Amino acid sequence: MNQGSIAVIGAGKWGQALHFALSQKQKCLISSRSKREIENFVDLETAMDCEYLVIAIPAQEIRGWLKENFVFKGQKILVASKGIEAKTGEFLNEIYSNFVPDKNIGFISGPSFAAEVIKGLPCALVINSKSKKLYKSFQPFFPNFIKTYFSADVIGAEIAGAYKNVLAIASGICEGLQLGKNAQASLIARGLVEMQRFGKYFGAKKSSFLGLSGAGDLFLTANSTMSRNFRVGLGLSQNKKLEDILKELGEVAEGVKTADAIHNLSKKYSIYTPIANEVKLILDGKNPKDSLKDLLKN
Ligand SMILES: NC(=O)C1=CN([C@@H]2O[C@H](COP(=O)(O)OP(=O)(O)OC[C@H]3O[C@@H](n4cnc5c(N)ncnc54)[C@H](O)[C@@H]3O)[C@@H](O)[C@H]2O)C=CC1
Numbered sequence: 001m002n003q004g005s006i007a008v009i010g011a012g013k014w015g016q017a018l019h020f021a022l023s024q025k026q027k028c029l030i031s032s033r034s035k036r037e038i039e040n041f042v043d044l045e046t047a048m049d050c051e052y053l054v055i056a057i058p059a060q061e062i063r064g065w066l067k068e069n070f071v072f073k074g075q076k077i078l079v080a081s082k083g084i085e086a087k088t089g090e091f092l093n094e095i096y097s098n099f100v101p102d103k104n105i106g107f108i109s110g111p112s113f114a115a116e117v118i119k120g121l122p123c124a125l126v127i128n129s130k131s132k133k134l135y136k137s138f139q140p141f142f143p144n145f146i147k148t149y150f151s152a153d154v155i156g157a158e159i160a161g162a163y164k165n166v167l168a169i170a171s172g173i174c175e176g177l178q179l180g181k182n183a184q185a186s187l188i189a190r191g192l193v194e195m196q197r198f199g200k201y202f203g204a205k206k207s208s209f210l211g212l213s214g215a216g217d218l219f220l221t222a223n224s225t226m227s228r229n230f231r232v233g234l235g236l237s238q239n240k241k242l243e244d245i246l247k248e249l250g251e252v253a254e255g256v257k258t259a260d261a262i263h264n265l266s267k268k269y270s271i272y273t274p275i276a277n278e279v280k281l282i283l284d285g286k287n288p289k290d291s292l293k294d295l296l297k298n
């Protein structure tokens with residue numbers, strides 16, 4: 001293993017932005033399943049030999065990718081994805097735990113549009129890990145324009161980061177239907193309560209939902225057309241077909257599959273998640289105006 005070296009795996013929007021950020025202080029490699037014209041692009045084998053890895057591939061692809069490609073050699077890993085696996089309802093930390101010990105892994109959360117990070121604009125992130133030592137070992141890699149915080153509440157950060165994508169879809173629908181700022185603020189505030197309730201069931205801490213990982217990321221994504229999930233919601237409000245919306249988007253919108261996962265988990269464990277459930281029903285074809293009526297019922 002190449003001691004002290006760092007690589008980003010996944011060269012989508014977020015992988016490239018993290019690569020830019022992590023290249024400010026030292027050389028940072030980047031790898032992806034197809035070759036890209038990016039400085040310090042390497043093959044997967046070379047990347048995997050680095051002591052530090054940042055993995056930025058879509059949540060639904062992680063299990064298959066790990067099975068096919070990953071060899072644990074003692075690397076320290078940061079997971080940059082935000083989502084819940086739809087086909088099993090497993091959280092990403094559960095999936096990774098089959099491949100990497102807890103003390104070697106952390107999860108990035110917080111409000112961070114790739115398009116702003118790649119311009120070097122200021123940003124604050126949380127590194128969530130069972131090991132503070134892991135956080136401290138990654139901290140020096142981050143550039144001056146990114147402030148990093150530590151939290152040991154891995155499940156809280158994961159749920160907040162995944163859930164806000166579903167709520168961003170709801171907020172995009174609200175915007176598209178021109179329901180007004182009162183409705184949108186209510187939706188976001190009730191969404192925050194809902195994700196906290198869901199998180200509590202799985203042992204998450206309340207404070208994670210009130211800080212950068214929850215409120216921070218939710219306010220960002222549920223209020224901006226820069227969010228892919230928000231744009232999915234806009235498309236749904238115009239009665240566009242999901243398939244066409246996703247084709248036009250050309251990038252991942254994690255909220256689509258995560259809505260499925262939340263729907264199944266909340267049903268299984270009887271957790272009250274009305275907004276996420278309506279998003280799932282709209283994705284399955286329900287008219288958003290009918291969802292609105294159902295959400296407004298006293
Ligand atoms: N774009 C953003 O602003 C942010 C994104 N994220 C999260 O980061 C993750 C990745 O998002 P983006 O990079 O923005 O998405 P993207 O759609 O721009 O890129 C996804 C990347 O994953 C790769 N990929 C897809 N399937 C793969 C597979 N089976 N094996 C290997 N690689 C595969 C693609 O080639 C592509 O490079 C998502 O979970 C997203 O929620 C988190 C924070 C910010």
Ligand SMILES: O=C(CO)COP(=O)(O)O
Pocket residue numbers: 082110111112113114165168217220221226227228229230252253254
């Ligand atoms: O997670 C993000 C910003 O923190 C990106 O959100 P979208 O995937 O909705 O663009």
